[in-house]
Amino acid sequence: MxxxxxxxxxxxxxxxxxxxxxxxxxxxxxxxxxxxxxxxLEEDFEEEIHELIEEMEDMDEEELEAGVYKSFKFDLCGACHKVYLNDPLGISTRGQGFAEN
Ligand SMILES: [Zn+2]
Incomplete structure (x- = not known):
């Protein structure tokens, strides 16, 4: 701390x-x-569940975890707090700094 x-x-x-x-x-x-x-509820879920399990088998653990629950914690200074609140999803900075494929 x-x-x-x-x-x-x-x-x-x-x-x-x-x-x-x-x-x-x-x-x-x-x-x-x-x-x-x-x-x-009356539908047959067996096939759907089978497909879901197959899908999950293709994912690695990290992917699975990310799909279920993910939490982040950040510490920000006053200036960055303002910047963050203006654009919490980083929409305005998206595409900057990274070349498009
Ligand atoms: Zn800062």
Whole structure:
């Protein structure tokens, strides 16, 4: 905890500084149980489940984990906090710095 750095710009975040922001991001697959109808329940799931299992076998552990639940935690300085809030998904910076294939 003594050596915190801003995860965006790398600036040291001193513990006695009051401007320090934590960003917590949770990403998980969202299912809406209300969408399951009686018709769905009557369907034969066996084939679907079989396909799903085959699909999962092709993925490595990391991919599987990412598909189910992923959380991130970042520490930001005051300046980066402002930048982050303006563009939390990095939309404006997308495509910059990386050449398109
Ligand atoms: Zn920063």
């Amino acid at each position: 003594e050596h915190l750095y801003c995860d965006m710009c790398g600036k040291p975040l001193l513990l006695d500084e009051d401007v320090r922001f934590e960003v917590k991001i949770e990403v998980y697959a969202a299912y809406d149980p209300m969408e399951i109808t009686e018709e769905d």
